[in-house]
Amino acid sequence: MKSKAKPNGSATLNYNGKSVDLPIYSGELGPDVLDIRALYKHTGMFTYDPGFTSTGSCESQITFIDGDEGTLLYRGYPIDQLAEESSFIEVCYLLLHGELPDAQGLDDFDQTIRRHSMLHDQFDQFFRGFRRDAHPMAIMVGTVGALAAFYHDSTDVNDPDARNVASLRMIAKMPTIAARAYKYAIGQPFISPRNDLDYASNFLRMCFAVPAEDYEINPILARAMDRIFTLHADHEQNASTSTVRLAGSSGANPFACIAAGIASLWGPAHGGANEAALKMLGEIGTVDRIPEFVARAKDRNDPFRLMGFGHRVYKNYDPRATVMRETCHEVLKVIGVKNDPMLQVAMELERIALEDEYFVEKKLYPNIDFYSGITLRAMGFPTEMFTVLFALARTVGWIAQWSEMIEDPSQKIGRPRQLFTGAQKRDYKPISNR
Numbered sequence: 001m002k003s004k005a006k007p008n009g010s011a012t013l014n015y016n017g018k019s020v021d022l023p024i025y026s027g028e029l030g031p032d033v034l035d036i037r038a039l040y041k042h043t044g045m046f047t048y049d050p051g052f053t054s055t056g057s058c059e060s061q062i063t064f065i066d067g068d069e070g071t072l073l074y075r076g077y078p079i080d081q082l083a084e085e086s087s088f089i090e091v092c093y094l095l096l097h098g099e100l101p102d103a104q105g106l107d108d109f110d111q112t113i114r115r116h117s118m119l120h121d122q123f124d125q126f127f128r129g130f131r132r133d134a135h136p137m138a139i140m141v142g143t144v145g146a147l148a149a150f151y152h153d154s155t156d157v158n159d160p161d162a163r164n165v166a167s168l169r170m171i172a173k174m175p176t177i178a179a180r181a182y183k184y185a186i187g188q189p190f191i192s193p194r195n196d197l198d199y200a201s202n203f204l205r206m207c208f209a210v211p212a213e214d215y216e217i218n219p220i221l222a223r224a225m226d227r228i229f230t231l232h233a234d235h236e237q238n239a240s241t242s243t244v245r246l247a248g249s250s251g252a253n254p255f256a257c258i259a260a261g262i263a264s265l266w267g268p269a270h271g272g273a274n275e276a277a278l279k280m281l282g283e284i285g286t287v288d289r290i291p292e293f294v295a296r297a298k299d300r301n302d303p304f305r306l307m308g309f310g311h312r313v314y315k316n317y318d319p320r321a322t323v324m325r326e327t328c329h330e331v332l333k334v335i336g337v338k339n340d341p342m343l344q345v346a347m348e349l350e351r352i353a354l355e356d357e358y359f360v361e362k363k364l365y366p367n368i369d370f371y372s373g374i375t376l377r378a379m380g381f382p383t384e385m386f387t388v389l390f391a392l393a394r395t396v397g398w399i400a401q402w403s404e405m406i407e408d409p410s411q412k413i414g415r416p417r418q419l420f421t422g423a424q425k426r427d428y429k430p431i432s433n434r
Contacts, residue, residue: 001059001061001404001407001408001409003059003410004027004028004059004061005025005026005027005033005059006025006026006027007023007024007025007026008024008025008026008032009023009024010022010023010024011024011034013039013043015043015045016043018042018043020038020039020042020043022034022035022036022038022039023035027059028064029064029066029073030064030066033056040417046417046418046419048419052242052416057237057242057245057414058237058245058404058405058408058411059408059410060236060237060401060404061075061098061404062074062075062095062234062236062397062400062401062404063075063095063234063235063236063397064076064236065235065236065313065314067311067313067314067315067316068315068316069316070314070315070316070317070318070319071319072235072319072320074091074094074095074233074234075094075095075098075099077094077100078319079230079231079319079320079323080319080322080323082094082230083227083230083231083320083323084323086100086230087198087199087226087230088199088200088226088227088229088230088233088393089106089109089110089113089198089199090106091229091230091233091396092109092113092171092233092396093105093106093109095233095234095396095397095400096167096396096399096400096403110198112168112172113168113171113172113199114172114193114195114202115172115195116168116169116171116172116173117172117173117175117176117193117195117202118173118176118192118193119173119176119177119180120150120151122150123143123146123150124180124190126142126143126146127139127143127180127181127184127190128184130142130184132184132185132187133185134185135384136178136181136182136185136384136385136387136388137262137265137266137384137387137388137391139181139184139185140177140178140181140262140388140391141259141262141263141266142259143177143180143181144170144174144177144255144258144259144262145255145256145259146255147169147170147173147255148253148255148256151166151169151255153165154166154169154254155253155254155255157248157251157252157253157254157406163254163403163406166253166254166255167254167399167403170254170255170258170395170399171395171396171399174391174392174395175193175199175202175203175206175392176193176206178203178385178388178389178391178392179191179203179206179207180206181385181388182207182381182385182388183206183207185382185384188210189210189211190206191205191206191207191209191210191211192206193206197217198222198226199226199229200222200223200225200226200229201217201222201225203225203392204217204221204222204225204379205217207381208380218334220330220331220334221331221334221379223327224327224330224331224375224379225379227323227324227327228324228327228372228375228376228389228393229389229392229393230393231320231323231324231368231372231393232320232368232372232389232390232393232394233393233394233396233397234394234396234397234400234401235394235397237401238270239264239265239267239269239270240261240262240264240265240270240271240394240398241261241394241397241398241401242264243260243261243263243264244257244258244260244261244398244401244402245401245402245405245414246414247260247261248402248405248406249405249411249412249413249414250413250414251413254399254402257398257402258395258398258399258402261391261394261398262391265387265390265391265394266387271387271390271391271394272386272387273307273308273369274308274368274369274370274372274373274376274386274387274390275373275383275384275386275387276307276308276369277307277308277369277370277373278342278373278374278377278383278386279307279383280306280307280308281342281345281346281349281373281374282342284345284349285341285345286341286344286345287341287344287345287348290345290348290349290352293306294306294349294352294356298358306349306353306364307369307370308366308367308369308370308371308373309353309359309364309365309366309367309370310362310363310364310365310367311367314367315363316363317363317365318365318367318368320367320368321365321366321367321368321370321371324368324371324372324375325350325366325371327371327375328371328372328374328375328378331375331378331379332347332374332375332378335378335379340378342377343374343377343378346370346374350366350370353365353366354366372386373386376389
């Protein structure tokens, strides 16, 4: 990857009688960055930034977020335009290659993904090694990592062709693996993929069809699934993406790197947020109890928080939530909410949050996790599958970020430093003298 960073002067740091000039660079969008790579060399100091919230770990040309403005761009294209006008497969091509494909390019890419969707026949034995009550994300971590044992011809990270094949394989096989994780948990036979179906339809069929009768694909639900995949495809340098990059910086094979990303995504503060939102709705239980929980959310002395509202990055409305809200209501119209108390609670809570002065003032708008959780529940997925679907969608973003890192000549193996506050050097004492 050729650097596009633009020099923009320098900042001078004065410390302990020394003066150090630190270069400043500008990107195409977003804040300037202070280059501190030579800081330790000249001053003997490290920076201290827990959580890396003020640290740019890499140069990237893939995804841009402006949390204050509520902006999310994939390769420069606004997320709402892509979700409304594009397909997930086209978005995959965009994230991987940097530009939207022409008609022939899209068809070729789509056909390649379809032809890679099957798994090695022996691979199914991995699923049967898990307990039936295993969390689907545990199965995902194990099975995706195991892909390296079956497709070792595409694990050479220094070979561009091998990297490309590995990328295509993971995008294509992830729906098959995710659907098998679901089928295994509910005790139903695995359903093989079909090359005549699009990406989202194929996944829904593998999840909900049974040998006794096929699954009739509802185009509204298939379109909703496709949008959910698009909205979750990438999100800049979040925890799981940073995990993939850090694992990849050591030269680990791509399957291991994506498995590491899945493990990071599993955390409730990251990919588990939509599952947490559904659990909160279950705790509320019925519409008549909503005022009680809203009052608790406003009480600073009460630890209760409304899950699925507000966002760490977006200080305005989550741009993904706008599309997800529309999709959610389309699905609910098809499925119906009259007989589901949890969905009734969700819709009333949404109404209150969009109108209540407290929520509007603090910009605690419903985010994508709130709407995606409701939508996926209405489509028939159990809450344990929500993060699995997130991982399925995010795979292409992880791969694009991993590929970019591999091709970046300035990238080094990740090695954060620390502020050490433990014991100083001391001598060992025999146990008889302690």
